[in-house]
Amino acid sequence: MKTITFVRHGQSTANAGGLTMAHDAIPLTALGHRQAQALATALQVTPARILVSGYSRTHDTARPLCHKFSMVPQVEPLLNEFSTIDPALMQGMDGQQRAPMADAYWQAADPLQRMGKVAETYVEFDQRVCAFMHKLDGLPDQTVVFGHGMWLGMLVWKLLGFRSADSLAMRAFRGFQLGLPMPNCVVYQLQEAAPGVWRAQVDEGLLRVLREVSE
Template sequence: MPITRLCLVRHGETEWNAEGRVQGQTDVPLSAVGLAQAQAAAEVLYRHDFTAIYSSDLIRVRQTAEPSVRKLALPLQLDAALRERHFGIFERLLYTEVRSRYPEHYARFQRKDPDYDFETGESLRVFHQRSLGAVKSIAERHVGEQVLVFTHGGVLEMVYRHARALGFSAPRDFGIPNCGVNWVEITTGGWDVQCWADIGHLSACDSVDDGGR
């Protein structure tokens, strides 16, 4: 039975992460801390025998992937389906501003209403189908291989929930830190989380965010 191993890495820190500002699909670059985190991750990831590297096309993820791409000498394959959820009217606002300006909308977001789409954004149901579909597609193209995937916190949450059979309403009791490394094994028997939120490589880097968007 072939085992497919995915190493999924969240992007490094941005200034908006540090501020508590909603990013979603707004294209925000890494901060100096985030760039250092990306380099630190590469120093660990290059020791593994990957056959392919995928990344969201947003700049904060591409910048996180670039040091690993150079060390591993593999082409970077961009996939827009690996993007973060589109947060519509929430994007560019601080979370404190979202709560004060849109209390009813924020309550629906906190309840994980699967059909709430931030008026101009993406519902949880649609995001789940899109993001998990992208990761499944990568796994299907690389059966029996070990693949490196750089993406966003929301995508990683969908992967974890799928692997652990957690519904949308189940509390999120797992971290998704900036530049955290996560390993998932996929077989015909299902998905299994082997390691989650590993940040041992970031001991010399500051990190303030554990799952903001």
């Protein structure tokens, strides 16, 4: 039975409410680096392959595990986080100031809305996650994937069988995503129950380790 391990990146400056930056350049905080090191120590996986998104915070989170096994990560742009709003529209804002814009976007629930030149639509995000899911069968057993919270939420949503990308589905996904436990460096393991059939399970042991690091 094949297992693919998904890891959300460590705490970033955006997660900590910092000023807006380009999506791909947001760095980890000092806590995020500690979380990444703790993950590399505690994760009971010998990776066959390590994948990261195009964003620096996944590279930094993967680095301790890559160092442990002398591996070079492979960049997979399909793993990039959902770019809901162009950073240019939020220049100079901190997390508290950004929140009303994000809330308005999700309340509008227009799956074709593009909030700026470098943003993507909900439909495009949905299609991108689906495109990666088509690659799951081709990944080797014990692949470790470093990605993002909303992206991982969409993956779990899709594994549950939700396929629509209309306004109603968009609102429903947002509610699901906000309620799904997704702390920084959380680990979800996908196991292949049958050819093309996957189930997800959180690693509760690693959650306890991460809570200790964050205290």
